[in-house]
Amino acid sequence: MGSINPKIIELKNGMKITVKACEPPEAKLFAAFTEQVGVETPFTRFSTTGSTPSLEKTATEWQTELLRPDRLQIGAFQGDRMVGYLKFKQPYPDHVGFRHVADFGVMILKEFWQQGLTRIMMNEMELYARSIGVQRIEARVRDGNGRAMKLFESLGFKNEGTRKGAARISGQMVDEFYIGKILAESVKN
């Protein structure tokens, strides 16, 4: 089951935040969260030109994903407000040649940036990944997103190459970078 032990953490500014696996009743908090994130940054799929998922779709997805070890969704909550979200998955959990690979995406409400929240959520993700035998984690970062790139590099991810014009922001084609981190050269399974 894709879950982690809930934790109450203290941010750099002293604020207390709960970090835990997302559960279906929290889907309504996710709707408000993605709407705000979409306006605050161009670097997510929820950005102004994109679309936000329906409440029903999210709740159903989360119900299914909680039961799947190859999926993990970590939410950061301040009371009943969602302030951060990380999605982790093994795209090919049943393929012997690719099940060692997982990918992720992460986003935080702007007022909570630079408080160390993403670093904490990514550490949780990495612990979980190791516990299920994942050997490599990867993601895509858009050109211009220096904030994210600097953070990911400080966590051991490497820039592995460019996807030319892979995204479009405000009508302009923008490159994306592949980033990856090897967790373990070999595992028992």
Ligand SMILES: CC(C)(COP(=O)(O)OP(=O)(O)OC[C@H]1O[C@@H](n2cnc3c(N)ncnc32)[C@H](O)[C@@H]1OP(=O)(O)O)[C@@H](O)C(=O)NCCC(=O)NCCS
């Ligand atoms: C990128 C993002 C997830 C970072 O979240 P965060 O919670 O602010 O990250 P943290 O506070 O854990 O770490 C911030 C790190 O960014 C770096 N950083 C901070 N300010 C920066 C700046 N102005 N420019 C470049 N790097 C900066 C530092 O390395 C800092 O690490 P440290 O202070 O712990 O040493 C957040 O800005 C966000 O949600 N952005 C929009 C969505 C997005 O870009 N997602 C990633 C796409 S894959």
